[in-house]
Amino acid sequence: MHPPDEVLVARYMESADQAAFSTLVNRHQERVFGYLLGMVRDREIANDLFQNTFVRVIAALNKDRGTYSVQGKFLGWVLRIARNAALDHLRARKKWQDVSPMDGEDDTSYWDRIPDDGPSADVLIQRNEQADTLRTCIEGLPLEQREVLLLRHESDLTFREISELTGCSINTALGRMRYALINLRRMMSATVIKDLTEVSE
């Protein structure tokens, strides 16, 4: 009942089947947009990047057909375009921190590498909604950890697919994911403890 991505892509490329393309967009919009939003941390910019990504996808499918090879990995291909768009944006905003893979990924380096322009601890604690707090904590993660976490949880990629997309080894992807989870848990716990302290006072 649910045709695979490659069937839908072929229908759009060969017979301009709009319904097929619409199904593709609807099927993957959350995976692509969730990744973009987590990366740029601004909904309006994420909307623009999402739009740019699919405009490039459309152009590639209609004109530059050589850029898309049917390998059963439509989502991975779209995410590669989305990632390039996101990194271009972050570089333009000079928020991209070029950190070598697994370079000092220990407890100390994490706190040193939290972006200065990120939300402060006070801001984090003031947000009582758990979901908002979780998203805020994710935003506070270093970019390379945040990216792996988003690709795994928002885009549903496997660690092997993440390593292929980001150009790192699977061990690196796993290491970043592990630190992302540990740091998230710490940040959430710190928020809860501080909330309880304020209530008791």
Next chain:
Amino acid sequence: MENGKKDILLHLYGEASSESDLRSLLRDEDLRKEYTQLSEAKFRLDHMDKQRPDQAVIDGILAAAASEAGLPTTSSKLDRGPIARHPQLKKVLIPVLSIAAAIVFGIGIGWFGASSESVSGDFPQALAEHENDLVPPESLFRFVPSRQGGLSQVAATDPRLVWDDSTPLHQVQRRIENMRPADLLDWGEKAVPLEALPSSSRNRFRTVGSNN
């Protein structure tokens, strides 16, 4: 990263190879503790709400897809891009457009006022020129049928006109009649006896249905 920590992470996400046994890994206390902590964080992430782009973005993409494929499109919401991409532009553009709109509005009001004055000044004269055109034709008048014989004779010599209210010409005629006194009288002037007015002007005060 140690193989044990790597393996429990793969188990946590259901990507472990078949030969890796989670039960044997969790016999190690440190690994068991880490597995619990990672599970706790993953649980929260698994229950995080999914985010979607704005519907206008989806509509624009589908319109672009149809356009690229040579199909007719019903919307072109891709225009939203540049404004949204340049928040600075949005900040500048909105005040500039507001000021421009206010200037155009002001000019329009001024022009309208000037043209209104010229029209109102010429209106009585123009009305007088076309007075005959605005009088309803005779076919619009009819005599009121009399119930008594005495009155029927009076009606024959002094016809009382009954207007057909559905006729637009009647409405125009009624407006003309209402405007005639305003045309001749000025509130600032002293009162003038009717006899002092020229006979042609006096005749213009006749009301509809008068005997003169």
